Amino acid sequence: MQYWLMKSEPDEVSFDDLLAAPERTLAWFGVRNYQARNFMRDQMRVGDGVLFYHSSCAVPGVAGIAEVASTAYPDASQFDPASHYFDAKATQETPRWTSVDVRAVAQGRFVPLTELRAMDALEGMVLLQKGNRLSISPVSAGQWHATVAAVRKPA
Numbered sequence: 001m002q003y004w005l006m007k008s009e010p011d012e013v014s015f016d017d018l019l020a021a022p023e024r025t026l027a028w029f030g031v032r033n034y035q036a037r038n039f040m041r042d043q044m045r046v047g048d049g050v051l052f053y054h055s056s057c058a059v060p061g062v063a064g065i066a067e068v069a070s071t072a073y074p075d076a077s078q079f080d081p082a083s084h085y086f087d088a089k090a091t092q093e094t095p096r097w098t099s100v101d102v103r104a105v106a107q108g109r110f111v112p113l114t115e116l117r118a119m120d121a122l123e124g125m126v127l128l129q130k131g132n133r134l135s136i137s138p139v140s141a142g143q144w145h146a147t148v149a150a151v152r153k154p155a
Contacts (some may be wrong), residue, residue, distance in 0.1 A: 004039070006102065007055040007135045011140035015052045015063035015107065018051050024062045024104040025069050030085040031097065036136040039071045041098045043138075050102055051139060051147055053127070053128035054110075056071045062147055070101035110152035121146035132152070 006028060008014070018026050031037055070086040074095035077085035090096040116122055126137035139147070 001052065002045065003051070003139040003141065004048060004124060005051040005053050005062075005125075005137050006066075007053045007137050009056045010054040010063070011057070015066075015104065016052065018064070018066065018102065018104045019040050019128065027048035027076075028102050029075045029098045029099045031075070031099075032087075033135060036134055037038065037096075037098050039136045040100050041084070044068045044072065044100055044122055046071060049105075049144055049148075050091065050140075051144070052102070052104075055135075056090040057124065059110075059111055059112050060108055061116065062151055063110055064104060064108065065148060065151055066102045066104050072098045074102050075099040077135075097119065106151070111147065111150045115150065119146055119150065 013026060014095040018024060028040070031040065046068055048068040050068060051062050052064045053067045054060055056065045075097040078087040078095060078097045079092065080086055087096055115131070117128055120142050122128060122131040125133055125139065125143050126134065
């Protein structure tokens with residue numbers, strides 16, 4: 001099993017949206033970074049752990065725990081001219097972008113970025129490295145367990 005941190009802007013898709021979705025599952029769409037796409041396409045497996053992270057908001061942080069719920073498949077938004085994520089170079093025969101489905105596992109308490117930065121167990125976490133902007137990044141087992149413990153800790 002592998003572990004991932006996946007960033008979403010809460011005004012587009014929040015962890016609450018995931019909890020409210022049928023079967024608590026949504027497509028992770030709109031990734032337009034090749035490295036993040038390659039993580040989904042080449043490395044993610046059903047059952048992998050996901051730290052669902054709210055980004056580009058007043059208080060960024062881990063909003064919940066999820067899991068990868070499908071293998072990679074073509075992101076439908078790349079083919080939709082009305083979508084913000086439309087890609088004129090993508091075709092049904094040669095899609096460029098990938099989605100996976102993500103399923104909510106546990107909400108717990110929100111863990112803000114400031115608290116994550118203060119956790120010694122997260123030293124070296126990609127999210128905390130200066131200049132990191134990846135929407136999907138790998139998380140070590142130790143970083144996963146420390147973050148999940150923080151999410152599950154009583155407020």
